[in-house]
Structure formats: structure tokens, C-alpha cells
Amino acid sequence: MRAGNPPPLCHKDGVTQTPFLACRNVQLSLGGRPVLAGIDLAVPAGTLVALVGASGAGKTSLLRLINRLLDPDAGTIAIEGQDIASRDSVAVRRGIGHAVQGGGLFPHWTVADNITAVPWLLGWPRAQRQARALELMAMLELPTRLAMRFPHELSGGQASRVGLARALAASPRLLLLDEPFGALDPETRDALADRLLALHRAQGLTTLIVTHDLADALLRADLMLVLDQGQIVASGPPAAIVAHPHPAVQALLAAPLAQARAIAGLVPR
Amino acid sequence: MSGPEIAALSGALAAHLGISAAALLLAVLVATPLVLLMPARPWLRRWVMGLASVVQTVPALALLALFFPLLVLVRNLTGLPVPSLGLLPSLLALALYALLPLLRGGAGGLAAIPDGVREAARAIGMTAWQRLFHVELSLAAPVVFGGLRTAAVWTIGAATLATMVGQESLGDLIFAGLQLQDWRQVLLGCATAAGLAMIVDAGLGLVETGIARRRRGPALVGLLVLALLGAGVMGWWWHSRPVSRARPVVIGTKTFSEQYILAELIAADLRRGGQPVAIRSGLGSGIAFQSVVAGGIDVGIDYSGTLWTQALGRSDVMPRAAMLAILRRDLKARYRVTIAARLGFENAYALAMKRDAAERLGVKRISDLARVAPQLRLATDLEFQSRAEWAALQRAYGLRFAAMRAYTPVLMMAAVGDGSADVITAYSSDGALSTADVVLLADDRGALPAYDALLVVAPGRDALARQLARYDGRIPVAAMRAANWRADRPDNKQSPAAAARWLARETGLE
Structure with a gap:
């Protein structure tokens, strides 16, 4: 995605609408090192978005920007059409549910x-x-x-x-979750992810979840964003991501897909 | 304990608690902003922690003593009436000393807060102040309080040393007791200070528990303990203080028996006349006179030779009468201090030897000593080797000893007795001279000034000076030596007050 392109996924049920969350050409560097290089994003209300990508790709920084824990070097972030930079940062944060990495x-x-x-x-x-x-x-x-x-x-x-x-x-109305189930055993993680999905649907939330659990992302998210070196290299519903040709996406998927096939092979018919 | 003893203990305890609490409060006020500013500024952290660590390596006594010349310098530079003795230097030195544990505790406590917790506090929308109070400070409380407790215990311990710069504290009992070898009094001072430290530590410990667990109960109990301690000490002091409200005449003493005895003698005399009296005991030698100049002490007992060299800065030697006349004139002109009386005896620096050794070596005078000195060992008191008198003796006689060692005055007589020294510095009114088998060596070249004992009176206390003039010439050296021996002798030791009563009867000063 490049600056100036129309933001992706502005359509839901065939109707064009104002996205609940929109990022336009968001750039960030920390300590002289570029972290995010031109993020464009539009998330319709009620969407469960999974942010995936290797460590250091910029996922956590994107959540922190949306909650105004950081301010971008360039670009704008808007929630329900209103630029968050124009609002008091404390008020912005109190209006967003943010679970930070490690729980805090x-x-x-x-x-x-x-x-x-x-x-x-x-x-x-x-x-x-x-x-x-x-x-x-x-x-x-x-x-x-x-x-x-x-x-x-x-x-x-x-x-x-x-x-x-x-x-x-x-x-x-907006939930930002940074690896909320990171340190849990798979069984607990799965149960909690289901619980979260139910709450998300029941309360009409818009949720961004950073996860390293590809299976969780693929099976529950409406929309997946793959970040690589500060850029969104792929976005779309899980079915589209699985088929995406970008090498970073394929690298991310290789291990879980191979595991899934191997496990399927073990199951007696 | 007698009435005056209880009054002295309760007064010292109240002053001790007061100075410790004030110093701790000052240190907390200085440390708090530094602790909060340091995490974001590594350069500040380096400087502040480095400085506090250096301060900690200075012995507490030296730190207290260093504030005296520092404050004198401040007074001279700014022209402001900055007191250089008593409360102010004690407060500053003790506060500085308490800084390191507070800074360590504060910085350590804040640094130990997990990053995730800080991040969460921002992420949920806490303001900077809310983060500080509800997250950072309350989470850091255990470590911060650990530092505070260490600082409190140190401060209460180090405050005993404030006695040396003229601040009343439990050190008064300890230093006076050490000098008089009155171990009961030393123990009383130490045990009271230790008890105070333990109660304060326990109280702060309860407050810490309460804050760390966010439980009100223990915190309130801890505060109650501290409040009761403060109220109890102050109440006891109020209850047992001398009844009279008039400002007492303050008599200051240096750290040896003669001074304690003379102070008791004058105090008893003034009290009979209905005047309230307080004795500030155990002052450092130079500080005693400075306190008289500053008016913190109304009456001091000093010696002409000491004032000649230390207060007037002179190194020449003059006949006794001429020297006294100059002292009267110059002390008045330079310090507005009055010499109220010359007591009649001398407490001179002298060199002494064991009688048999002196006879064997044929030493009667210091000029005889110069001949054999290179084979002999000299024991001096702690200050003699840096005093002008030693330089004068070396100049006049060319004295050189095989070895020189400094002792606490009470131990010098023992050093020559057991053979660890051949020659000692002695004081001509020392009680031990009336019994010990030592001879004083004559200063045949007149290198040392006279050391007539004098009563010096603070500026503006002329009526008091006139009142004390009756002591002029009333105490002969033999009587003073005998009184000193009553307080110093190893067996059947008398208190300074009892020795003073004996001296009053002996000299007809009752």
C-alpha cells in the first residue's frame, strides 16, 4: 500500500461507509530507526482485526499510536471520522480499551x-x-x-x-489487545479466544488484536493485516491471506500449515 | 535518678528526637524531587548519586565539624547572621547524611516497577499525577520506606555526635560519661538512643506494610506509634523541665572533668541565687569559645594560653600579667567577650616523665630532655601535635623524639605508667599529678604561654560578668587538682556535682 491509494476495505455489505478506524500514511521512527513506514488502514465498525507479523514488524507500535501513547511523525489516525491528534490524549485513552503486552x-x-x-x-x-x-x-x-x-x-x-x-x-467501542493470551497453555488460550470472540460480537466492538497464534487469527478474525518491516504487506480476510504470494506472508504461514497437514495425516480415517 | 538528672535526660531526649526528625524531614524534602527527576535524566542520577556516596564516606563527626567553617565562610561572604554552631550545622550535616539511603531507596523503588505496569497506567488514561501517586509511589513504597527506615536509624545514631558542635542531644550524656568514666551515664545515653531508633523503625515499618498492602490498619497503627513517641517525649520533657520560665544562664564545658566540676560549681552558686541554669557539656575545644562569641553559651571556662593562640592567633610568649591585659582588651574589641574572672590556677600544657626515669636520665627541665629525647617516646593528647605550643617547644628546644603517638587524655597517664610512653603531655591541674609518680619538667626557656583558667562571658551579659567576678583568684591549683582527682580517680569516684560541692567548701565559695 502506498500513500494516496484508496484505503482498503471501505466496503461492507456492498455499501461504502466511513471506516470506524482509519490510518492515513502513518509514519513513525523511534530513536532514529524507522518503525512504521506509511501505514494506510481502514477498519469498518464491528470488525475483528488480527495483526500478525514477525517480532519487530511494528504491530505493538501501531496499537500504541492508535491509543495516543505515541504520536506519529507524519500521517493521521481517525476514530469515527475524528482525528485523535485533535483530542486530549488522556480522554482518547480512557475511551479505548487497551490491554498492553504482558497484562500490566x-x-x-x-x-x-x-x-x-x-x-x-x-x-x-x-x-x-x-x-x-x-x-x-x-x-x-x-x-x-x-x-x-x-x-x-x-x-x-x-x-x-x-x-x-x-x-x-x-x-x-474500540478494543486494542496486545498478545492478550501470550503466556497461556493452548487449551486455555483457545477457550479464552472463543470467549473474546463472543463478547466482541455481542457488544458490537471493533477489535484489533496482535497475535503470534496464526491459527487463532485465521480461524476467528474478520480481517488479517500482515506487517513486515513497518509496512502492511498483505491485508484481507483469512482465506485471501492464506493464498497471498508475498514471501513474508508465506514465511509466516509455512510452519503452522506444515504442522496442520502433519497433524491431519496422523488422524485415523 | 535525681531531679536534675531526669531533667537532663528528658531534655536531651526531646532535643535528640527534634533534631533527628527535622533533619530527616529536610532530607526527604530534598530527596523527593531528585528521585522523581532522576529516572529521565541519567546525568543527574550520576551526579547526585555520586555526590551522596562521597558524602557517605565522610565520617559523620567530620561532616558535622566541617559545617562550622563552612557556615562561618557563608556568614563572612554574605554578611547574614548565619549561626555556625548548634542547630543549623547539625541539621544540615544530618540531613546530608540521610540523603543517600533516601535516594537509593527512592531510585531503586521506582526502577523496580515493571515496564508493563507503567505502560498500562498510561494506556488506561491515567494522568501524570495519577500515575505518580497511585502507581509509581505506592508500588515503590516498600523500597522507599526501606531507605527511609535506614535513614531514620542512621540519623538518630549520628545525632549523638551533634553534641560536639553545640547541639543538645543524647550525645551529651555519652560524651560526659566517657570523659568521667561514668559508664552508667554512657549506657543510659546509648540505650536511650538505640531505643528511640528501634521504636521509630518499628513505626515506619508498620506504615510501610500498610502502604504496600493498601491496608489502612497497620499504617494507622504505625503513625499512632510515631505520634505517641513524639508526644510522650515532648510531654516528659515539658513535665520534668525546670519550673522557671526565665531564660536560663547557659554554662558550656569542654570534654574534661575540670570543666564539668567548675560548671557545676558555678551552676549551684547561681541556682542558690534563684537563677535557672543549664549546662551544655562536651563541646569541642575551639567550638566552646565560638559558642560564647555567638551567644549560644553565656559562660565558658577557658585558658589564657589557648585563647592567646586559638582566638587571637598569636604565637609570641609574654609575661602572664601583660598577656592577660592584652587578652582582656582584644577579646572585648574583636569578639565583645568579657573575661569575668581569673580563677587563680593554671592548667598549662607541660611535659612530664616518670620520677624514676627522670632521675636516672638526669632530666629536670625541658632543656635536659632535648638531650635524651631521640631515645624516648612521646605520648600527646589528640590535638597537641597540631597546636602552636608544640611548634614553639620544637623551636625553643629543638625537641625530636624517637616516636610520637596521640592518646585520649584519660589514657595518657596510663601510657606512661605501663611503659608504652616515656614522656607525656600533661595538664598542670590534672588530678592524677597529686598522686602519680610523675614529675613536671620546667619550661626553662619560657617557650609556652601561661594557661590561667578564665571565666569568659558572652557579649551583652555584663550583669552576669559582674556577678562572676567574685571567683577571681579564689581557686588555687592544689584545690583544683584535688577536686579533679575526686572525679577522675579509679576508686570511690565522685560525680562532678559532688566534687564541685567539695571544692566550694574547700575554697570558701559556698
Whole structure:
């Protein structure tokens, strides 16, 4: 994609519409090193987008730009048609659900306080925060007795659920998830990914998820973006990505596809 | 404990807690912005931590002492009335000393916060202040408080040394006790300081637990412990302080028995006349006179030869009467200090030898000593070798010894007794001279000035000076030696107050 090209995927159900999230020629370098070189992107509302690519491709930086944790050197990012650079960065962040890499739970806050961090920042009354914490814990299948525990008392799966709950707490319309299930065993990861997909659909969220789990991306995302050296080298629904000829895409897919074939060969007919 | 003893302990304890708390507060106020600014500025971190580490390598006593000339310099450069003794130098030195553990704790605590937690705090939309208070500071609390507790314990310990620069503290008991070999008093001072440190440490520990676990209970209990400690110490001091509200006459003493005894003698006298009196004991030799000049002390006991060389900076030797006349005139003109009385005895620097050795070597005078000195070992007090008197002796007699070693004054007599030294510096009013088998060697070339004991009175206290004039010529050297021996002798030792009562009876000063 190059600057000036029409943004991809502006169509849904054959109707042209304003994309929920749009990036135009976004460029970023950190410490003199180019990180993102001209990102153009348009995400319709309600889409589950998977960002994949090798480490250092710029996936995390793109999420941080969208949440205004960084400002681009050039280009614009707009949410629902409004340029985020024109808004107060703190207000932008409180309106977006962002689960950072590694979870980033506050170790000295209880599970309930962690979950309702953004409502607390927004000044919700205590009773309402408590009710919201319990509601989200139920939604993410976290036992109520964990509410007053501290993060170090949780299992990896429970901590991931709390991180997800914190991102969802103030009912954002845009969810940014940076490897939310990174350190989990495959079974837990799969269950949690299904839960997330259900929540995403039920609440009409627009979700960007950075993942190294190609199977997860291929099986659940509406749209996949493949980043390589700061550029989007392929974008489209999973079926299109699998057939994409770009060498970076094929390199990414080679290992999981070979594994899937090998496993299929083992299964008795 | 007697009434005055309790008043002294409670006063020292209150002053000790006060100076420690003030120094710690000052250090926290300085360290906090530095800790917050350092993470983003590696150059600042390098400089500040390097400087704090260097400060830590300076012994606490030297740091306290260094603030005296520093503040004098500031006063001379700016012309502002900056006090160079007592509270200010103690506060600054102790605060500086507390800085390193606070900075280490603060910087370490902030550095230990995982990057993911910082990132999450920004990502959910916390403002910079919210991140600071709700995430960074409260997460860093255990390490920060660890530093604070270390700093508090150090400060309370080092504050005992503030006595040497004229700040009242528990060190008053320790230094006076060491000099008088009154181990009960030393132990009382040490144990009280240690107890204070332990209670403060425990209180801060509870506050730390509370903050780290975000539980209000332990934090409140910890604060309560600290508040009760402060209130208790202040209440005790208030309750047991002398009843009179009038400003007491403050008598200062250097660190040896004669000074303690004379201070008690004058104090008892003034108290009989209805005047409240406080004794500030254990001041460094030079600092005692400076305190009189500054008015922190109303009455000091000093010696003409010492003032001649140290206060007037003179190295010539003059007949006693002429020297005293010049001292009266110049101390008044330069420092506005009045010499209220010449007590009547001399406490001169002298050289002494064991009687049998002196007879065997045929040494009666210092000029005899010069002949055999290269085979002998000299033991001096801690300051003699850097004083003008030693230079004068070397000039006049060409003295050169086989070895020279510095001792605490109380140990010098023992050094010549057990044979680890052949010649010692002695003080002519030393009580041990009345019994020990040593002879003083005559200064036959008149190299040393006279050391008449004098009462010096602070500027503007003329009535007090007139009142003290009655001591002029009243204390002969034999009486002073005997009184000193009562306080110094190894057996049947008397307190300075008891020795002072004996001296008053003996000299008719009751």
C-alpha cells in the first residue's frame, strides 16, 4: 500500500461507509530507526482485526499510536471520522480499551480495583464500580471470590481474564489487545479466544488484536493485516491471506500449515 | 535518678528526637524531587548519586565539624547572621547524611516497577499525577520506606555526635560519661538512643506494610506509634523541665572533668541565687569559645594560653600579667567577650616523665630532655601535635623524639605508667599529678604561654560578668587538682556535682 491509494476495505455489505478506524500514511521512527513506514488502514465498525507479523514488524507500535501513547511523525489516525491528534490524549485513552503486552495488572491493587480502573478514573460512584466488576467477572468466568485477591495470587489464565475485563470495563467501542493470551497453555488460550470472540460480537466492538497464534487469527478474525518491516504487506480476510504470494506472508504461514497437514495425516480415517 | 538528672535526660531526649526528625524531614524534602527527576535524566542520577556516596564516606563527626567553617565562610561572604554552631550545622550535616539511603531507596523503588505496569497506567488514561501517586509511589513504597527506615536509624545514631558542635542531644550524656568514666551515664545515653531508633523503625515499618498492602490498619497503627513517641517525649520533657520560665544562664564545658566540676560549681552558686541554669557539656575545644562569641553559651571556662593562640592567633610568649591585659582588651574589641574572672590556677600544657626515669636520665627541665629525647617516646593528647605550643617547644628546644603517638587524655597517664610512653603531655591541674609518680619538667626557656583558667562571658551579659567576678583568684591549683582527682580517680569516684560541692567548701565559695 502506498500513500494516496484508496484505503482498503471501505466496503461492507456492498455499501461504502466511513471506516470506524482509519490510518492515513502513518509514519513513525523511534530513536532514529524507522518503525512504521506509511501505514494506510481502514477498519469498518464491528470488525475483528488480527495483526500478525514477525517480532519487530511494528504491530505493538501501531496499537500504541492508535491509543495516543505515541504520536506519529507524519500521517493521521481517525476514530469515527475524528482525528485523535485533535483530542486530549488522556480522554482518547480512557475511551479505548487497551490491554498492553504482558497484562500490566497493578500488583498492589485488588482484582476488583484493577478491573474498574478506568471507571474509577472516570469518576463512577463506588457502588456502580463494584457492580461493574462483578458483572465483568461473571462475563469472563472469573470466580467472585477472586475480587479481593491481588494479581500475584492469580493463575495465568485468570490474570489474562482480568486484563481483558479491565479493557472492557468502561464499555469502550474500540478494543486494542496486545498478545492478550501470550503466556497461556493452548487449551486455555483457545477457550479464552472463543470467549473474546463472543463478547466482541455481542457488544458490537471493533477489535484489533496482535497475535503470534496464526491459527487463532485465521480461524476467528474478520480481517488479517500482515506487517513486515513497518509496512502492511498483505491485508484481507483469512482465506485471501492464506493464498497471498508475498514471501513474508508465506514465511509466516509455512510452519503452522506444515504442522496442520502433519497433524491431519496422523488422524485415523 | 535525681531531679536534675531526669531533667537532663528528658531534655536531651526531646532535643535528640527534634533534631533527628527535622533533619530527616529536610532530607526527604530534598530527596523527593531528585528521585522523581532522576529516572529521565541519567546525568543527574550520576551526579547526585555520586555526590551522596562521597558524602557517605565522610565520617559523620567530620561532616558535622566541617559545617562550622563552612557556615562561618557563608556568614563572612554574605554578611547574614548565619549561626555556625548548634542547630543549623547539625541539621544540615544530618540531613546530608540521610540523603543517600533516601535516594537509593527512592531510585531503586521506582526502577523496580515493571515496564508493563507503567505502560498500562498510561494506556488506561491515567494522568501524570495519577500515575505518580497511585502507581509509581505506592508500588515503590516498600523500597522507599526501606531507605527511609535506614535513614531514620542512621540519623538518630549520628545525632549523638551533634553534641560536639553545640547541639543538645543524647550525645551529651555519652560524651560526659566517657570523659568521667561514668559508664552508667554512657549506657543510659546509648540505650536511650538505640531505643528511640528501634521504636521509630518499628513505626515506619508498620506504615510501610500498610502502604504496600493498601491496608489502612497497620499504617494507622504505625503513625499512632510515631505520634505517641513524639508526644510522650515532648510531654516528659515539658513535665520534668525546670519550673522557671526565665531564660536560663547557659554554662558550656569542654570534654574534661575540670570543666564539668567548675560548671557545676558555678551552676549551684547561681541556682542558690534563684537563677535557672543549664549546662551544655562536651563541646569541642575551639567550638566552646565560638559558642560564647555567638551567644549560644553565656559562660565558658577557658585558658589564657589557648585563647592567646586559638582566638587571637598569636604565637609570641609574654609575661602572664601583660598577656592577660592584652587578652582582656582584644577579646572585648574583636569578639565583645568579657573575661569575668581569673580563677587563680593554671592548667598549662607541660611535659612530664616518670620520677624514676627522670632521675636516672638526669632530666629536670625541658632543656635536659632535648638531650635524651631521640631515645624516648612521646605520648600527646589528640590535638597537641597540631597546636602552636608544640611548634614553639620544637623551636625553643629543638625537641625530636624517637616516636610520637596521640592518646585520649584519660589514657595518657596510663601510657606512661605501663611503659608504652616515656614522656607525656600533661595538664598542670590534672588530678592524677597529686598522686602519680610523675614529675613536671620546667619550661626553662619560657617557650609556652601561661594557661590561667578564665571565666569568659558572652557579649551583652555584663550583669552576669559582674556577678562572676567574685571567683577571681579564689581557686588555687592544689584545690583544683584535688577536686579533679575526686572525679577522675579509679576508686570511690565522685560525680562532678559532688566534687564541685567539695571544692566550694574547700575554697570558701559556698
